[in-house]
Amino acid sequence: ALIRGEKIFKDFEHEGTLRKIAAMFLGTRVKNARKKKFWFLLEEEKDGKRTFNFEMFGLELKEAVRDDCWMTPGIPLLIFITAGFLVYVGFGDFLYLIIKALL
Template sequence: MLAIGGFFDIWKREVHDYVWVIFGSAGAMLLLFEPFQMTALYSTLFALIIAPVAIIIWRMGLFGGADAFALIALAIIAPQITFSENMVTPFTTLSNAAILFIIPLLVNVIRNIISELRGENIFEGFEESTSKKILASVLGYRSKNPKYGFLIEKTEGSVKKIVLSFHHVDNEKFSQKSNTWVTPGIPYLLMIAGGFLIQLVYGDVILVGISNWF
């Protein structure tokens, strides 16, 4: 399910709802074949605590509807499943995915450092503070031909400014402007898939970290 959804999310940045309906329905039907049906049902209902949280995050625009439905379908198909001995919760896949979101930020930083080492003036025409330039270098990059990115610059007269504002995933269009600063529209389904794989083999990264710390 996550492989199919991730493929369409990368290719078209859109995943049809039938993917989640089909797999979620299949997961619900599998409950009929569970040897301990009531235990499995309670486990599934507990895992579905993620549903209202995912929907709220979606409506806030922090990720898309496909991401919310993927988390809900996962709760039905594989409620809190892990092959490790570490603890997991209904929110483990989501929290693991949030940690993986650090990777695109590191990619932005590396990309901008490489551009600077090549002698490119990535902030040409900008009048901004050093701190804001550093923040922009973490959250985005200067793209010659952005395809899936949200604009984070504006022009005031002859001066360019960095605009670090919230971008609603479902409502805001990708930038079509060339040679401009953008923050990449990350296919969050990839993070969810990664977070789920980490849950399977390791458990909850945050919970394990907290337990080891204390």
């Protein structure tokens, strides 16, 4: 988006550089945000300004109030992480086993 010249931080000019970098690592700017299920909002509006909200314990499935906002994937990502962890615990490291068998 930055290469295409899109202004992904529109309405967030007052936020610091480190907070913008954190937003890029933790989430993405989503169009049609009202149609997304299982996504967490990374922003909130305070005193008429949009600000990033990185609170871990305050994550709730809040409805997006606009179609263009910053969000992070929620439940589906946790499902894949949990499944990968259970496979690792149950079967071990597949890559290690394959390399060990070849050598």
